Amino acid sequence: MKPGSILVMAILAPSLFGFAQDKAPAAQDAAKPAVQDTAKPAAPDAAKVAAADSYVIGASDVLAVSVFKEPTLSSSILVRPDGMISMPLLGDVQASGKTPLQLADEITAKLKKYVQDPNVTVILNQMNSKKVYLMGEIGHTGPIEMTPGMTLLQAIATGGGLNPYANAKKIYILRFEGGKQQKIPVQYKQALKGDLSLNLILNPGDTIVVP
Secondary structure, three states: OOHHHHHHHHHHHHHHHHHHHHHHHHHHHHHOOOOOOOOOOOOOOHHHHHHHHHOOOOOOOEEEEEEOOOHHHOEEEEOOOOOEEEEOOOEEEEOOOOOHHHHHHHHHHHHOOOOOOOOEEEEEEEOOOOEEEEEEOEOOOEEEEOOOOOEHHHHHHHOOOEOOOOOHHHOEEEEEEOOEEEEEEOOHHHHHOOOHHHOOEOOOOOEEEEO
16 A cells, blocks of 8 residues: 555544544434323313312302403403402303303303304312311311312311311211201211212311311
């Protein structure tokens, strides 16, 4: 080999070596299988959706009222102490005592005077009007926020469970209904065993008493 050829090879060798090193990781990366994001969005809880549809709106609740393609009519609205909400064009609308679906239907009917084929959705953002109360031998006494469809066992669990000296056989619920107070005995241990008929669904204002 001529001396000139040897000199050229000596000059090019480092560059060729570096080029090969740069290409190797890229080839390795290309060989790796692409990682796909297989996470799926959580499916809505059908029971909670159904409970929310049957929830009766009360004072201090916060509602998200949405009118499709009408941003000026869509907003988050607080239910006033008198049970009313205020909306553009409509003024005061009675919300208390209705479910979100019923209120959406009423707003839709009222908006037809001003908007062609209004599409209204009412979602419950905050439930401030619904509370139940815990008394006696329970972890945390006092009021707790009531979730849609809250049951006896859920309320007791939210309150931290029964104290060691609680008399589980004599738990009862105080409930005002029809202007009268009722005392509803509770079969707590049987409810714990899975008897759904004994895991009573609570009403707003119920007081669970644990002797």
